Amino acid sequence: MTPTPELKSTRPGAPDSADQAYTDFTRSLSYGDYLQLDVLRSAHQPVTQAHDEHLFIAIHHVSEVWLDLIVRELSAAMSLLERGITDAPLKMLSRVVRAEEQMTNAWDVLKTMTPTDYLEFRSAFGQASGFQSERYRMMEFMLGNRNEVMLRPHAHREDLHGPLKAAMEAPSIYDLTLCLLAGAGFDLPAEVLERDYSQPYTSHPAVKAAWMEVYRDTGRHWELYELAEKLLDVEDQFRRWRFNHLTTVERVIGFKRGSGGTSGAGYLKKALDIVLFPELWEVRTEL
Template sequence: MTEKTAMTDRNSAEQAYSDFTRSLSYGDYLHLNELRAAHQPITPAHDEHLFIAVHHVSEVWLGLIVRETQAAMRLLEQGITDAPLKMLTRVVRAQEQMTNAWEVLKTMTPSDYLEFRSAFGQASGFQSQNYRMVEFLLGNRNPVMLRPHAHRPDLHDPLKAVMEAPSVYDLALRLLAARGLNIPDTVLNRDYAQKYERDEAVVEAWLTVYRDTDTYWDLYELAEKLMDVEDNFRRWRFNHMTTVERTIGFKRGSGGTSGAGYLRQALNIVLFPELWEVRTRL
């Protein structure tokens, strides 16, 4: 056998493993049978397949965002700032994928959607436990949002626990306080179940960080990464709103909200107000 023939044989598809009677195959490892079984349209409408696929994929990305955010928060609680940046960068990249998913869903016209919309009744992304978990972790808290999960303790209780614990921004403010910056006790020991409210002393603390980045480089990097997260979250919400408006106009949403109107109002939510205000005050 020539050297060239031997190289060809090594590169041949014949070299790939083909006997999986005693080991995991790709499909086994990913449980693809279960994944495909979960894709269950309830009407003959062609675009219902698209609708389900986009929401399935989004839920997987949301699950990853929850996991990475919580991992970053565990490290921030220990005063570690470098490793969380990698995890939050992964959150940002996952957010980008979710935002791009709306572009695929926009290929569904209003007429396409009306072929199956009535079939799933009151089911709505408003009821997504993963999405609500992301909002709670980032600090957008509202006890009313627990209600859709009251019938499922396995969903309700983890959400309630996160809502009553510090958000990722609360942990960032604790780091500022630990570095000697003035963060009031009313901020550090607030009722975490409520939405965070802007505080002038916190603005001043972040201004100190941004005016002396050499001294506070790690906090400065963390602040900018949090800005990346909120920036992408805003883009996702905006694309969600325009997709809904493009598909159903201003009809009421299946989950009972006003639909596009509710989503438009949500665009005004600010998660890290002082980090946005710093831009004006510098």
């Protein structure tokens, strides 16, 4: 009987059989060595015996890894935009959106934890809270959501506080985009281009008028139009992350105060009103 392709391919010595894989890593990097999986797993340290604390830690670890990637991609994109390059940043911003999607989907896994499950370990981690995430705060500052109060949780560590403060006082990705808009010949006032970057950006009529022109003649201003739409992709997905965060918190703790001292769901609900790139949303109404 002629063996089936599936059986034939698994015979020892066959080109596509498992015994052709490398198995001796005494002198080279293995998968676990390259990814430092021992270090990764050693960081998973529950402080109680509660079964769901493992889930809670895993979700936050994964989110921090995605946040670190987002910050790296935003930093690279902003560096290029500062030099007037608009095409390469689009790929980086697309990657940011996909990473945001993964963070958003993670809440669905965490929602499998019930209020009773959470209460088994909630008191064990004290005032620790995602509110204190340095990578999350860096992402927000780079996107333009600035608030000096957000620096305070990191005041005890200059290695975190210093870079965050510098990011808060530097142009956001939207500020850099507005400089490109001005560089393309649009008349933007000094109060927009030379503003105090440590303060949140607010909508300006001149900026909206400029974007209106871009959107009404996309062929002529294609690069700016494409960049604007990509920025909206980033904010759109960020809004979904915020909303899923809110519903997860409501589902698990209701309207109890958050572990970091905020009002919890109430604080998150207020955050839904934050608009990072206001004129890009406003032009939709007037086109």
